[in-house]
Amino acid sequence: MAASLLLALILAAVLLAAAVSFIGVFRRFRGAVHGFLAATPDIIVRAYTLTGIAVTVAGHPLTMDLLRPWFRRTARTPAVLADLLRSRVPPAAIPPLPLVRDGLLPILKRAGALPPPTGYIPANRILREPFDGEVVLAYVIEGWHQVTYVTEGMLAAWSLTRGALHSRALANLRAKTAHLLGEIGGPRRDYIALDGFEAARLLVADLLASPDVVDPVFAIPDEHALHLRPGRDASALEAEAARHLATAAHPLTARLYRWTPAGPVPKDDDRT
Structure with a gap:
């Protein structure tokens, strides 16, 4: 009897140690996934669930069970899991082109500030x-105090x-720029916010420089800033x-x- 009890205690201790070890490994895995997702521009981690994680992807709340990929040893990299989440976002509504045609505008972004194209x-x-x-160059539909990014699906639907x-x-x-210049009293050297x-x-940029700015050069250090100076002041700019x-x-x-007939080019570009 004593031997059986001892064996049962040893077995229970082994199982407990294995469970504690598994929980620790799983938590580290979930933490790594959390860290990766939190660094993306389009996924917000909201909470942990018992077996996974709750997130918002491009504004849509989703949950993911992380135990299944952990047990199956498949799709375990955070990047793959992020793309699986992105693939579950329902298709965005596509507005009719006539309703948004006049609100289409280009926008410049760092590639890393946009949701990745994968997933x-x-x-x-x-x-x-x-x-x-x-x-990179992207496109938006300007709305009331908000913008909606143009997607590949929109372009296809609009033909x-x-x-x-x-x-x-x-x-x-x-x-839009001509109207803005009228409101602010004409061209200036700094356009900020x-x-x-x-x-x-x-x-x-051909609309932005006043005639007294000779051989203008332009800088865009921030999405909400454009500076221009005469070419002689390029180093200072x-x-x-x-x-x-x-x-x-x-x-x-x-x-x-700098500006060319074909549009803006880097200052050191040899195109005319």
Whole structure:
């Protein structure tokens, strides 16, 4: 009897140790997933559940059971799990083009500030184009104190090419900028926190410089800032842009640009 009791106690101790070990390993795994998800621009961790995690992905509340991938030893990397969450976001509503055509606008963002293109279904995948280095060009629908990003699904539903979308968005930005210049009394050398499209106005920079600014150069250190100076002051502007970038809430780049008939190009680009 004593031997049986001792054996039972030993077995219970072994099982308890195994359970404690498993719980510790699982918690570390869940913590690693939490850390990865918290660093993404589109996923917010809300709480832990008994066997997983509760999150908000692009504004949609979701939960994920982490025990199953842990036991199966499949889809265990945080990046794969993040994409699985993104794939579960329901398709966004697509507004009719005639209702939003005049609100289409371009916007410049760092690629890392946008939800990644992986994981999402096309209806939710934000349309983006390379611009310069880490900076990409995206498109939004301007609403009342908010914007909605244009997705690949919207473009397909509207039967628009990327070129047609860009042309329309650029025309809208030109009209919006002309109106803004009328409100602020004409061109200036610093455009900061006016309407959220300051850096994007690099795409229509020919409207921004007054005639007395010779050979203008432009800086967009923040999404909400555009600075321009005469070409002779390029070095000073470069230093100013670097300082602004270091403290920017929505950083873009310290690089300088100039205007050409084909649009903006980096200052050191040899295109005319």
